[in-house]
Amino acid sequence: MTRADWIAVDWGTSHLRAWAISASGAVLDKAASADGMGGLSQAEFEPALLRLINPWLNDQPTPVIACGMVGAKQGWVEAPYRTVPCKPGEAAPIMPATRDSRIKLHILPGVSQDSPADVMRGEETQTAGVIHENPHFDGILCLPGTHTKWIHISAEEIVSFRTAMTGELFALLSQHSVLRHSVGGQEFDRETFDVAVAETLSRPERLAQSLFTIRAEGLLHGQSNAAAKGRLSGLLIGAELAAARPYWLGQQVLIGGAPALVALYARALETQGVHCLTRDAETLTLAGLRLAHAKLTEAP
Structure with missing residues (x-):
């Protein structure tokens, strides 16, 4: 045992x-x-x-x-x-x-x-892990999830941060709105995702209208569930990136989280010329918790 x-x-x-x-x-x-x-x-x-x-x-x-x-x-x-x-x-x-x-x-x-x-x-513990492993990191830590965090790190400190409810909005819209009829299944169209990201990055004020087109495209033009799912994800992440532009534009960005979600955010940012470092959430969490344990056990 x-x-x-x-x-x-x-x-x-x-x-x-x-x-x-x-x-x-x-x-x-x-x-x-x-x-x-x-x-x-x-x-x-x-x-x-x-x-x-x-x-x-x-x-x-x-x-x-x-x-x-x-x-x-x-x-x-x-x-x-x-x-x-x-x-x-x-x-x-x-x-x-x-x-x-x-x-x-x-x-x-x-x-x-x-x-x-x-x-x-919880995210502050992951941030502590990032800083402990790279004390000279000066840039943005993006932690995508139910509530995505954009965290500005400088001089080993959290300077500021913003939260986006993108993951929760995706869950609500895909499970409890009229769009639930369009986005079922596990398939995901990445090309449709790319187009949708660009759409709301440039015109985020059209998000509410753009979302309904997912339903209409399925009814009128037979849009597949995979394309609908890619479009829903891309529209929401594109709108989030538009709001978070001051955080990632011209910055070093590290994305940490579940590998599939990290890959989506990295793909979206790379279309804007931002090359991202990536880490999985468990590694960052354990690094921060190990640091907390070390501080508890260090000699006075």
Whole structure:
């Protein structure tokens, strides 16, 4: 049976992910569940965590370092935000009491921005991982997902950031709007995606009208589901890139996230002459959580 020296946790709105880590920082095992913050009451957080990590525990308290929505107002316990500009990974975590003496929980705080108002939880840990691995990075970190983050990094600090609800809009439109009849299936037309990105990058004010053409093209001209899906994704990402232009234009850009989504954002940006570095989300998250563990265990 695997026995962890410490446990890394990324607790999002819809999923819980955990890794058993050795003293050297190697991943010994990993596990995931659908016990995201959004489906749990406060009393259910500890049992949900224990169900996932119980095989890795022993009689001695095992440090658990967690980032993400576990520290939200609706989470296990609220971890206060730090305001930008700030160095991610520098703040001390909060340590809520646990019923099970085999775990010693540390929850990392999020980051906030007063104007324009914005918040993040979990992405600051990925940002800390980027900076730790490349202290001289000066540019933009793009973290696409349900709520995509555009983060300006300079002098090892988060200077500013903006959030786009592109992933959530795609889910809502493709599952709960009239467009659900057009975008079914797994196929995805990349050429249609490219055209749609260019369309809303140049005329983002036409987004609402352009979206309905997806339905009309299917009814009148037999547009395939693959083309419809590519067009929906391209229109939304193009509009996001238009709004985020001050972040990526003329900047060094690193995109981190799920490989398929990273590839789409990189493809869209490359049409604008932006060559992007890419990383997967798990690597960035673990780098940030390892940094947090190292700070907790370093000699005073």
